[in-house]
Amino acid sequence: MTALSAFHTPRHSSDSNALSLTGIFRRFQHIIELNNKALEIISAMEESLGGAYLFDKVFLERSIARLNDIIREVIYNLNAMSKNAYLGLYEPFEAIKNSLEDILSGGPGPYHDQLTLPYNQLNIDMDMLVGAKNANLGEVCNRLHLRIPEGFALTTQAYRLFMEENGLLEQIRLAFNANKNNEEVWRQVKQLFEKAVIPEQFEQAVMAALSELYERLGRRPALAVRSSAVGEDTERSFAGQFKSVLNVRHEDVFRACKQVMAARFSPQVMAYLGNDDISLNVLPMAIAVQEMITASVSGVIYTRNPSNPLKKEMVMSAVSGIGASLVNGSAPSDWYRLSRTHPFKLLEARLNTKAHEHCLDTMPSGLRRGSALLTPRMLQMVAEAALTIEKAFGRPQDIEWTFDDLNNLVILQARPLRLQSASPALQTELANQLQQLPLILKGKGQAAHVGIATGPVVHVSPEDDLTRFPVGAIAVSKNASPALSPILQRAAALVTEVGSPTGHLATIAREYRTPAIVGAEKATELLKEGMEVTVDAYDMCIYAGGIPDFLTMDTLEEDVFFESNEVRTMRRLLRWIAPLNLVDPSSSMFAPENCQTYHDILRFCHEKAVESLIHLQTLTPSSETMSSNLLEAPIPIGIHIIDLGGGLKPGAQPNKKGATVPLSGILSRPFNAILKGLLREGAWDKEPAPLGMRDILSGIARPSLSLMGIPEYSGKNLAIIAENYCNISLRLGYHFNVIDSYLTANPDNNYIYFRFVGGFADEERRKRRASLIVSLLQALFFRVEQHGDLVVGRVKMLDDQQTENILVKLGELIAFTRQLDVRMTDDESIDRFFDRFLKQTSAQTASVE
C-alpha cells in the first residue's frame, strides 16, 4: 500500500459507532448517488461522441474535474463502509487521473516514451504513436476480438531515435539538394539507411519484444515487417506506396526495419505526398512487426460496393495463398458480391483464379471439389467481421483478410474506404423516405446512443447463447442487463423496455457505437421476432420495414464527426473512463488491481457496496444490541424492526424499548411489498408437516454442521429498513431467508438479492425444495445459482412497479416454502408444488409481467 492510500484511509477511531447500521447505510446511499452522478457525466460525454450533444473544451475540463472528485469520494465511502477492505483502489485511481490530466492538456498520454508496444495494448486513438495500420489492428483485436497476426509496433519514438542518432535527416536533405534525378536520390537514400547504425536502445527494445512474441506463440515464426506511418490509412490511404517486407528471418529484422523506414523517402511517396518536407513530424514512420500467417486463402473485402455505394451489398476478392499478388494487382482473383444483411447471401460470383487447378483437392472420382476458393461459411465469416469493423470505425471499410492453415480468419489490415459522399439532397430524400414507413413505436424511451439502423428483430435475454447473435440484427430485450454486453458489437441496434441512458448497458452500447433506445415500453410485444424494422435513435421512432440502408446517411458524410480533433480528445479521455472490463463479479479478475477505467472502479465499488449491505447483519455487531421493535402483524412469525431512517412513519417511531410497531406505521416501500406477500391469505401453509423418523434424525444432526458460526442465522427475525431499502433475515422452521432490496424510481438502482438455505429433512428433500425455489425464482426473472440446498437469486434494474410485484411474490414464497422440504418426497412433487404455489397465489395477484 502506498503512503497515498494511507492518507485516504477513513478513520473510525474517533467514533466507535462509525460502523453502525445507519452509518453504513448512509455511506451506501451516498455511493449510489455518486455512482449515478458519475454515470450521468460519463454518458453525457459519450453522448456527445454519439452526436446527441454539442460540447466544447470547457465541458471536457469540467467533466474530468468532477469525475476525479466523485470517483475519489466513492472509493473513500466504500472503504468507510467496509473496514478499509478496498484501499487497493487508490492506485488505479491515481494512475487513471494522471493519464486524463495529461491527455486534457494536449500531452501524448500514457506510453509516449515506449519504443515498442505489443498489439494487445493498442487502440485506434494511438495512431500518433504507432501509426494507423497498427492502431486499427489493435482496435480490431482488443475491442472487436477478431484475430489479427500476433506482433508488436515499433513506435514513432523509435523512428525518431533511429533518425536522430544517425543524423539521417541532414544527410537525406543533402542528397535531395545535390541531385535532380529522383532515382539517383533514392539510390543514395537507400544506401544511407543500409549504413545507418541501429541504436542500442532500439535494438534492445526490439529484441525484448521479439522474445516476448516468440514466447507468446511458443515458436519462432517468419516475420512480416510493414510500414505503419502516421497519416497512412487515415486522411489519405497511401495504399501500396510504402514497403512491406515478408518472410523475414529473425536475424534480418533490423535490415527489414531500415527498408521500411527508408521507403518513407522513396520517389513514389514523395510524389504522392506532393511536397518535399521531410522533417520528423511529417509522416513519421512507425513499423508493424508481425508473425507471417501461413495463408490458405487471402483477399480484400469492401463493405460497400464503390460503384454503387447506396446498394446493400459488399464486394470481395480472393486468391489462394498470401494476398500480395492480389493487392498489387499481379494475379487474377475470384470476385464476389454479397448482401450486407445477415446471412450475407451471395449475389454474384466470378471465379477467375487459375489457382483452382492445382490447389483444390481432387476427389477419388477425379473431379475437383467445389469451384470457388471460399466456402459459403468462409464468405459469411469475412462478411460478419467486415461489418463489425465498419460499425466500430463508423465508416465503410477496405479490409485485407486471410484464412490461415487451420482455417481461422485473420484480419491483416482495416482502413477507411473512400467513397463519394452523399449529397445534402440525397440525405433529405432518405429522411423523407424513412418518414413514409409505418410507425410501430414513437417517442418511447431515450437514446443511449444515436443513430439509425435497419435489420430483423431478434429477442434476447441474458440466458441465451449471446455469441450466436446474428450480426446486423436488431436486439430487443426486456431489461438493460449488462450481461447482454456481448451482443452489442454484433447488433445493428438495441431496444430495451427498461433501462436508462445512464445504465451500464447503455454505456457499453456507446462503446460499440450501437444505436440504442432504452426504456421503450412494450418493445418486446410490438417488435415481433423476425420482423424487419428501422430503429431511429435520433427521434425515438421505430418503423416497420427499411429503406435502402440508412447507414448510408451517416457513413457517407464527407466530414466525419468522429475524426475531428475535439472528438478524438474526448475519445482518448473516454478510453480511461468509459470501457467496462470488470463485468463478472464472480470472476477472480473482479479485483481492484484490474480496474483499468473509472467505469471499472465504479462498477467494482457498486458491487462491493451492495455486498457489504447484504451482509449488513453479519458485519455489524451493533445489530444485536441496537434496539429493535416487534412488528404487530397477523403472521405466525415475529419480525423485529430497526429503522435506518424513513422506514417508519414519523408518528410510528416506538418511544420506548419493547414497544411494538403497527403494520400501518411501515413506510419502507420494499418492506411493505414483502409484507403484502406474507400477509396474503393462503400463503402460509398451516398443516403440520408429516415427519418421518429419518427426517427427525437428519434434522437433529444438521444445525450443528452447517448453521453454526453464521451469525445472521442465530438471532431473531430482523428487518433493517429505510424508505427505499430493506434487509431481512428470517428464520422459519429450520430454513433461513435473507432478502436485501433497494427500490427507487430509477430502475438502474433497483435490485433484489434473495438467499435461501437450510431445512429440516434429508438431503434429497432439501435439494428438491431448493429446485422448486429455483424454478419459482426464475419465473420471477431472477438469475439463480444453486449449490446443494443453498439458493441465491438476484434481480436487477427492473422498474419500480415490477420490482415491487416481485417482492410481493417473494413474501408469499417465503411463507409457502416454510416446511415444504419435509413434504417433497419425490421429484414429481416439485412440479406439483410449483403448480400449487402458482394456483394459490395467482388468483390474488396481478401478474408480475
Added chain:
Amino acid sequence: MSDQTIKLLVIDDEPIVGKRLKQAFMKMGMEVETFTDPREAMNTIKQKSFDIVVTDLKMEGMDGMTILEEVQKLNPKAKVIIITGYAQVDTASEAFRKGVFDFIPKPFRLEELKNIILRAMSGALSESNKNI
C-alpha cells in the same frame, strides 16, 4: 416562408460546433453557413440575409451580444439564438432585454436547439401571416 429554405448562420470559434450543427440542420433541409471568425461572419451578414443566427457568446474579436445588436439593426426579422459555455443569469437576462430569441448553455442536446429553431421558424411564419 414555409416553402422556402430556411437560412441558418452559425458562429462559434470552436470548429466542432459549426461542424456538428451544419450536419444536424442540413438533415432538416436547411441551408447552413458556419464561421469560426465572428468578423468574417458579420461581413457575410451584411451582404446576405439569414432567417436564424446561432452564435457563441464569448469569442475573440467580437462577442455574441454585439452580433445580436448588429443583426437586429441589419435584419430585424432574423432570430438570434445565443449558445454559451458560461451560462450566467445576468448575461442571459441582458440578452433577453436586447431581444435574443433564446439563450442556451453548452453542452446541450441537439434536440433542444432543434426545438428552439422550430419555434423560431413557426414564429417567423405567424409574423409573416399577420402582415398579410
